[in-house]
Structures are given as structure tokens and as C-alpha cells.
Amino acid sequence: xxxxxxxxxxxFNTAQYTLGSxxxxxxxxxxxxxxxxxxxxxGRGLLRLTFxxxxxxxxPFVAMLFAPIFEKRTGLINAGLHHFFPLWDPEFAWMxxxxxxxxxxxxxxxxAGFNMVYFLAALQNVSKDLLEAAAIDGxxxxxxxxxVTLPDIAPVASFxxxxxxxxxxxxxxxxxxxxNNGPGPENRGLTVMMYLYQTGFITGDLGYASAIGWVLAxxxxxxxxxxxxxxxxxxxx
Amino acid sequence: MKTLREKLTRYxxxxxxxxxxxxxxxxxxxxxLPRKQAEGIPFWxxxxxxxxxxxxxxxxxxxxxxxxxxxxxxxxxxxxxxRMLSGFLAGTPVADLIEPNSTTAAxxxxxxxxxxxxxxxxxxxxxxxxxxxxxxxSFALFTTRHRIFGLxxxxxxxxxxxxxxxxxxxxxxxxxIETWDDYFRVMSPLMRDRDGxxxxxxxxxxxxxxNAIAISILLLQADGKLLDAQxxxxxxxxxxxxxxxxxxxxxxxxxxxxxxINQDSAIGHRQRLDGQVIGCLxxxxxxxxxxxENPGLAGKLKLMPLPAxxxxxxxxxxxxxxxxxxxxxxxxxxxxxxxxxxxxxSPRLAEQxxxxxxxxxxxxxxxxxxxxxRPDPYFNGQASGRLYIDQAPHVPLxxxxxxxxxxxxxxxxxxxxxxxxxxxxxxxxxxALTRVAxxxxxxxxxxxxxxxxxxxxxxxxx
Numbered sequence: 001x002x003x004x005x006x007x008x009x010x011x012f013n014t015a016q017y018t019l020g021s022x023x024x025x026x027x028x029x030x031x032x033x034x035x036x037x038x039x040x041x042x043g044r045g046l047l048r049l050t051f052x053x054x055x056x057x058x059x060p061f062v063a064m065l066f067a068p069i070f071e072k073r074t075g076l077i078n079a080g081l082h083h084f085f086p087l088w089d090p091e092f093a094w095m096x097x098x099x100x101x102x103x104x105x106x107x108x109x110x111x112a113g114f115n116m117v118y119f120l121a122a123l124q125n126v127s128k129d130l131l132e133a134a135a136i137d138g139x140x141x142x143x144x145x146x147x148v149t150l151p152d153i154a155p156v157a158s159f160x161x162x163x164x165x166x167x168x169x170x171x172x173x174x175x176x177x178x179x180n181n182g183p184g185p186e187n188r189g190l191t192v193m194m195y196l197y198q199t200g201f202i203t204g205d206l207g208y209a210s211a212i213g214w215v216l217a218x219x220x221x222x223x224x225x226x227x228x229x230x231x232x233x234x235x236x237x
Numbered sequence: 238m239k240t241l242r243e244k245l246t247r248y249x250x251x252x253x254x255x256x257x258x259x260x261x262x263x264x265x266x267x268x269x270l271p272r273k274q275a276e277g278i279p280f281w282x283x284x285x286x287x288x289x290x291x292x293x294x295x296x297x298x299x300x301x302x303x304x305x306x307x308x309x310x311x312x313x314x315x316x317x318x319x320r321m322l323s324g325f326l327a328g329t330p331v332a333d334l335i336e337p338n339s340t341t342a343a344x345x346x347x348x349x350x351x352x353x354x355x356x357x358x359x360x361x362x363x364x365x366x367x368x369x370x371x372x373x374x375s376f377a378l379f380t381t382r383h384r385i386f387g388l389x390x391x392x393x394x395x396x397x398x399x400x401x402x403x404x405x406x407x408x409x410x411x412x413x414i415e416t417w418d419d420y421f422r423v424m425s426p427l428m429r430d431r432d433g434x435x436x437x438x439x440x441x442x443x444x445x446x447x448n449a450i451a452i453s454i455l456l457l458q459a460d461g462k463l464l465d466a467q468x469x470x471x472x473x474x475x476x477x478x479x480x481x482x483x484x485x486x487x488x489x490x491x492x493x494x495x496x497x498i499n500q501d502s503a504i505g506h507r508q509r510l511d512g513q514v515i516g517c518l519x520x521x522x523x524x525x526x527x528x529x530e531n532p533g534l535a536g537k538l539k540l541m542p543l544p545a546x547x548x549x550x551x552x553x554x555x556x557x558x559x560x561x562x563x564x565x566x567x568x569x570x571x572x573x574x575x576x577x578x579x580x581x582x583s584p585r586l587a588e589q590x591x592x593x594x595x596x597x598x599x600x601x602x603x604x605x606x607x608x609x610x611r612p613d614p615y616f617n618g619q620a621s622g623r624l625y626i627d628q629a630p631h632v633p634l635x636x637x638x639x640x641x642x643x644x645x646x647x648x649x650x651x652x653x654x655x656x657x658x659x660x661x662x663x664x665x666x667x668x669a670l671t672r673v674a675x676x677x678x679x680x681x682x683x684x685x686x687x688x689x690x691x692x693x694x695x696x697x698x699x
Binding site for chain 2: 004005090095180182184205
């Protein structure tokens, strides 16, 4: 497996998607949560439901929804951009060279609201006394966030990071459906889970697929242990 | 009662208890539900059109043979594949008669010949002269290591469907077209920029580097190779490099003539209806699909043989296929075999299949039926059946290898890589692209050989 170029392509794509998801999804979720946590905000419940709703529909639905959006010429994104910026190429191939960007955008739409709910719950538990004390001591909004809010929500953030990492490593349905039941041109959308599926259920090599599954499980377990160790070190400080 | 509740909640939370309760109730309900005992020899099909067409036939058979009834069961294609392979690999129950498509059928050929789950029909087919009665290319998809494991259901030749309304309005005469070069030259006046944005709004052929189906159709037509006669990978055949280079000049650069259109979606049908493309590669079954899904194209299309790659070259290709296989462990082989022949050689069923799905039968004797000569309003009064039948004997041979789908995917990936190289370096010279294509195909060949080398049975058995 270690000398199999396709496995490494899948691993690279998965890592790319995981990093992209974590670096974009979590900050967006946190920003949404901070916005919704502002005191006196009207329609908070409705906004919370609106942001959370995409996560209720499931990945296959999201994939079906985004497939036409990313289409060349007729897709909402290309047609819209070409309409407003005539120099934009309406044949821009989102699902070709930019598969991972397309997947990250689709996943962002689905999961940002989901993660936002966790952050919102954590934010509502941040000690008001500490925030007030910091404000009295002259701390600005950024300093209050950096030194009071962030340490308080760190355990939840760590938990969400772990969940998102595991979820990203297991990504299958979204790319599989968006790319028309395959890994896409030049295997650009091939993830480890999709390679496992292809090897086991398309090629019929169940032994190799099982080995891929084990590698994935051990990798995820290692990441979880590493995250736990880092979390503990942080708490001890 | 309170004690019991306390005892239960001591070990399990209320949520877990509810889940457990629901699980127990579901299991008991499933066990207690009355089971409908199916009568007859099970026959699995997946295609809806086949199921509908076979129903009256099976009812008739059952009335004639009350002691040898057939039990027709429709399964989703994926369910059929999973259940069939589970049966072959692990001995779970499998129907006596199975009608898988060629991709699913090929998965049953992965092991040693002696363990293939289908009944080896070779001797029966030869002894009863069926080899001569059925269009020869149709057997290739269901023959592995010189043994035939299925009765072919179809041929699936590919023709070129073109927008005759647009072509005729432009005063273009298609009768002079013999090669792809002719086609692109003659049709070139139709590839115009109508809205003035500097890009053509209409292209001449529906094919793209991400469309593995179109690539495999064109490659087979051009006598390219995916696997050799022994089912070993042959991706780096020099002929393939030449074909790939030429295809890339169709997809990109100053001579671009192709467009990427979504195969089976509403968007794709809309684009075809809007006239964004002139010509499409159309197997017989897809013609039936278009009639159902895009009736708006009726009267706007005509069919013609595919333009050849070189003068005097092949004018068709093939895509898809279905077979009728018999479980090798069946206790009712004679009944299954008699039923299979009656089903696939039935003139009435062949006509109904063509009427409902546009699929032509592989049984040569049935090609004389007048139904195939009937004017087809969808194709501007052309006799679509006859046009497909004329090309049926020339359909290229395809492999039954379980690695065939992987080979198609690999070749499509190679086209994508070559196109990306051409776009990046602005190289659209065929000779230069052929050299790059050869290097890409050598890498693809290595990867594919690695993959196939894990299957010792296919390589070791002659």
C-alpha cells in the first residue's frame, strides 16, 4: 500500500480537504456563534435555525444540491460570476481542477451551522463575571476574547476539531455524488474512503480494501490520541 | 415495579432503554410478520423496462408450466450486484436466473474459472448452434478465458445523433461525411458565437475529458486497446497515445469542437434542447432513454453511422450490455436454460423491447422483423432500428475483465492529464501531444499492471 501511488493521491486529497475544512469551517462557525451571541440580538432563534438547518439534510442532499450549482455555463456560480464579470470564464471547471475547493465550499455550507451550535453553547457558558472584570480592568473586545472567551471555550473547540477531523477523514458521499459516482478527472476527488470503496466494491479486492480501512482507523486513533495529549498539556499549563 | 425500574436504570440510561426496547420490538415484529412464500424458480432482473416486458411473458410461461414456474423479482442494480456476489463468494441464497449488466457480470469473473458463480454455458451454446444465431460481438462481454457464462441480451451499437433541424436549416449536406475530419469540416459553419461574447455558443460533438463513456466509445471505435486478448492491461499501446492526442485537440485549443454536457441530467437535456451541441454519441438504449426523458427533441434529430477515424474505418462502437446467467448451483438447469432461450429468442419480446426501449436484439434471425423498418418520428422518420442493426455486426469486441471499468477510468484520467498539459503549455500539435500521451499512458499502464497483478487467477489461467 505504501508504494501505491493511488493510495497516496487519496491520502493527499483527504489531508487537503481536512485541512481546508478545519481552517475555514471552524473559524466561520466561531464567527457566526459570536455574532449570534451578541446581547440584544433580535431573531436569534430564527437565525440559529437558519444556520443549523443545512446540517439536517444530509450529505447526499447537499451533493445533489451543489452539483448543478458548480456546473459549467449553467451553474449558479459560473453563470452568476460571468453575468457580473464578463471576463469570468463560464466554463470554469469547478469539478475538475478545483474539486477540493468545491468540496470544501459545499461542506462549509453544511457544517458551519452545525459547529456554530457547539460554539454558541460554549459561549453561553463563558463566565460573565470574568468578562465584566476584564472590561473594568480596561481590556478591549479583542483582549477579552483572547484572554477570557477563548480559554473558556477551548475544551469545546478541541472537541469540535476532533469531530471535524474524523468526519473529514471519512468523507465519501459528498465527493462520490458530486463527482458522478467516481473520483473525478485525474482522481482529484479521490479520498481514502472512496478508494476503500472502489477497491473493495468496484474492483472486488476486499483484502486490500480492508487494509486501507485499518490504516484509516489507526490514523484516526493516532490523531485522537495526539489531540487528547495536546489538550491535557494545555490544561496542565 | 419501582424496583424493576430502578434495577434497569441502574445499568442503562432511559435513552438506551428506549433504543433497546425499540430494537426488541422491531426484531419481534419482523420475525412474526407472515412470510410470503414465493413460488417458482427465482429470476432476478434490475432494469425496469426489462421487468415490465418480462412480466406477461413469465405469466404465460407459468400458465403453460404450472410445475416449473418462474418467480420474476426486480431488484435495484446495486442490490442485485451485492446479493449476487455475496452468494458467489459466501454461499448466501442467489436466484437460479440472474440478469446482470456487463459491469456487474464481469465482477463474477474475478476468481478462478472453476469458481465462477454462473453456469458455464459454452457447450450448450455451441451444441445448439446459438453461436451462429447471435451477433458475435455480443458474446465477448460474457466470455472469460474462452468460456461463455451468459446469454447476451443486446448489442448496443453506437450511432451519431445530430440536430438535423439546425443542420438542414444551414443547408449542410451530411451525405459527404465519412470521417471525423469530414464531420468537423462540414459542420464547422454551425459553431458560431451568437451572443457576441467571443465564445462559440454551439459545439459540434458532445464529448469531454471528464466523460469516460464518450472516451471509451471513441477509443474502441478507433481500434484502441484497454486490455489485450488475455485481459492484460494494454493502456500504453501506441495506438492509444495517438487517439488520446487527437481527442485532446478536439477538447481544447484552436481546433476545439467538443463540449462537456451532463449525460443524464435535466441540465444536459436542456442544453441539448437549446442546441448547444450538434452531435452526440448515442447507443441504442440511450436513444430510448432520450425518447422518455427529452421528448422535446422529437423531430429535431437524425441518426448516422459514426464518422470513421480514417477512411474505410469502423462506423460504430459499443457501450453497455446485459446477459442472462444461470446460477451454477441451480437444481433446475434444464428449466432455466429452456426458459432463457425462450425469453431471449422470443420475436414478440424482441419487438416489445425495441418499442419500449429502442434496444435491438442480438438474435440475427429477428432482425428481419418489420418493426425495425418502421419510420421513427423521434428521428425525423428514419428507421432507427434498421440503422442500429446495420452497424451491429461491426461493434468492436469488448473485454469481460472485472478490470475493464478500471481501465476505462484510467484512460479517461490519462486524457484529463494530457488535456491539462496541453492547456498549461499551450501545446496543441498532435505529434507533440502523442509523445506526452505515451509517457502518461506508460505510467497508467504501470499502475494498472500493479492492480491486476494482485489477481493471480486471471493471469495464470490461459
